[in-house]
Amino acid sequence: MDLALRHTIHQNSERAQDLYALEKDLRQLLKGKLEKRSEISALNLACGRADETGILAQILGEKTKQGHIQGLDLRRTEIHGASNLWKPVLENDEHGITCDFRVGRGDQLEQFQELADPDLVFIRHQNYWFDHQAWVKLYDQALLKLRDDGVMVITSYFDEEHEMARQVLENLGAVEVAHRFNPQARRVKDSPEVEKSVDRHISVFVKA
Numbered sequence: 603m604d605l606a607l608r609h610t611i612h613q614n615s616e617r618a619q620d621l622y623a624l625e626k627d628l629r630q631l632l633k634g635k636l637e638k639r640s641e642i643s644a645l646n647l648a649c650g651r652a653d654e655t656g657i658l659a660q661i662l663g664e665k666t667k668q669g670h671i672q673g674l675d676l677r678r679t680e681i682h683g684a685s686n687l688w689k690p691v692l693e694n695d696e697h698g699i700t701c702d703f704r705v706g707r708g709d710q711l712e713q714f715q716e717l718a719d720p721d722l723v724f725i726r727h728q729n730y731w732f733d734h735q736a737w738v739k740l741y742d743q744a745l746l747k748l749r750d751d752g753v754m755v756i757t758s759y760f761d762e763e764h765e766m767a768r769q770v771l772e773n774l775g776a777v778e779v780a781h782r783f784n785p786q787a788r789r790v791k792d793s794p795e796v797e798k799s800v801d802r803h804i805s806v807f808v809k810a
């Protein structure tokens with residue numbers, strides 16, 4: 603997939619810039635991880651519109667010859683949008699990464715036995731703040747499903763929410779092995795009382 607396509611597919615320059623920054627940070631944070639696998643299975647949990655599908659496919663395609671990204675979110679409209687946009691793009695791409703999206707609850711992952719155990723669980727702009735109980739369950743189930751040699755990546759809009767998610771994951775037995783704070787990340791102005799920005803924090807966890 604060419605660079606322009608994976609970032610500018612949305613024709614929105616702010617979003618494209620966010621994706622450039624995310625790709626750069628993820629490539630750095632995942633350096634030396636998920637290597638030497640004949641196949642990679644990724645679970646993009648609470649993926650919403652899944653704007654980052656192109657860059658995930660690019661990064662995974664550089665690590666393996668074959669892979670699949672499974673997106674999952676509660677929101678039907680976003681899932682259908684993601685599916686219509688990304689499935690044809692990846693099917694026609696030479697990187698060997700395919701994708702699929704479904705509507706479902708990440709805190710009820712046990713219902714999706716047929717989903718492959720992921721090498722990578724990715725959660726962009728995790729939403730622990732919104733519903734603590736559901737998100738503890740979502741993290742717990744995601745860690746159970748994650749392969750023992752897999753990695754989980756979360757990103758957050760604001761400091762306190764990132765710290766809370768970190769605590770939950772550590773209590774569930776995950777270990778943070780890499781972190782990036784991006785002071786230049788684009789500000790999100792929907793709640794002036796909190797300093798929020800796009801992919802403000804990114805953390806990589808492994809199972810203990």
Ligand SMILES: C[S@@+](CC[C@H](N)C(=O)[O-])C[C@H]1O[C@@H](n2cnc3c(N)ncnc32)[C@H](O)[C@@H]1O
Nearest residue numbers: 648649650675676677706707708709726727729
């Ligand atoms: C802050 S949005 C982030 C969406 C997307 N990852 C992004 O970065 O644009 C949080 C997402 O979590 C989803 N969500 C919340 N609770 C969920 C659950 N229990 N299972 C699956 N998705 C959930 C919402 O529908 C929403 O799309």
